[in-house]
Amino acid sequence: MVKVVLTADRTLLSGYNGHVFLGFAACAPKLLPEWLYTKIFCPPVEEENNRLKYAHCGQRKIEAALLKHGFREQDIAIVNSEKLHHVVNKETRVLGITTHDPLGLGPASSMFSDLMNKETYTASFFRKLMSHPLIRKYNLKVIVGGSGAWQLTDERIMAKYGIDCVVVGEGEITAVDVIDKAMNGDSFPSIVQGDVVPLEQIPLIHYPTINGIIEICRGCGRGCRFCNPTMLNYRSQPLEFILQEAKVNVDAGNGVLFHAEDVLRYKTKGFIPDEKEVLRLFTEVKKLTDRISFSHFAHASVASNPGLIVKISEELNVGSKTYPFMSGQAGVESGSPQLITRYMKGKAKPFTPKEWPEMILNSHQILRENHWVPVDTMILGLPGETPEDVRKSNELVQDLSDYRSLIIPLYFVPIGFLKDNHRFFRTKDMYAEHWQLFAACIRHSIKWAYALAGENLTATRMKWWKKAAIKQVIRIIDRRLDPYLKLMDEGINPRMQNT
């Protein structure tokens, strides 16, 4: 008798063929039909007894928090959103939904959908999930959380999708409380800010996660103005805790993927990596598995301790045939020290905003020598950005052209401390310089994506036809985009032209 069903839209319930960064594809507008997109990029997670064998890391934390709160195993199920009918019945009271980008308003998706005037896969699959007939049939209480919850904090949007409560921020205390109230028929707020969870109250996951993702730190502490304020609370898990979560995953056939906003700052008290703690993390987890990767790191951490990158790479044998390169997302954001000063001083630490462009190049040099490939982000349209600021970003992208990396352009999204007084950046706001910067980022990324797809895909166990299909998709995108990119190089909005 399952009382609480946890799910997410289809784009969050895939291992992306073991390549989490292919998850960026979900932020793209629907250029391929959904069936083809899911087949190539987004295959479903394996299931056992109608439950997901591997779940989203956030779902596993909520599941563990519910169990700690007193729910029984049989009360809870984490399921594929396309298979709700296998589990949901008249006993079910609550549907908990984890979201990342429910309306396609995230930085990458808002840019691509606005540019191409099409809905993203993220928004499309979320809409599909919310219209599932069983939600109405059994009058389920729908409680939504996750990193994309901020997009839904509007009573009209909630009414449109039939959402009873949106939990913004951390969920282990607040979402569990709301679920408990919903189960007991008590009232609960419709929009609620999640309490920051003290480190010792973050529960251990009981079951494996998609791609073995485990959260080693929560929060960040660098304080960028455009980031969620809850990121200010920086906490690192003890090694023993991490080893237990790693073991849960390794025993289930996974490798381990560390999630933190900057893995290199694990257990650090300031802004310079604590080499001893970071190396201990990698060496101890390596005793469980060779398959270790991570989600995010900061260029400032790389540049402030190049020796650490060398040692991690040696430990993991990065650059070998079986581990050709290490990858992770890192913020470049802008080439303009003025904008770094205004919006993200902390991101540069221990360096100064003035040193930012040089530090970024230095970091890429260190990464190249150690076979690391950053997935860089570049923000277009920070409030007050001038054409001169954009030219500086463009110069930086040109300087990075020989370094293996992807550079993903993103539109500025007003969240965090900039939420109330600023609006979304839109295609109509683009300067000629923005078009040139956008084209430079896309050319850079396509060039290196194609080269890396060849290298990395040969080292994976992905089926041959998928490897070929992914390379072919990159080639087609390159060919299709070329005439548009040529116009952008001239600073021209390609949508205003007949190409």
Ligand code: SF4
């Ligand atoms: S470095 Fe990243 S996670 Fe940290 S505050 Fe800045 S944007 Fe947020």
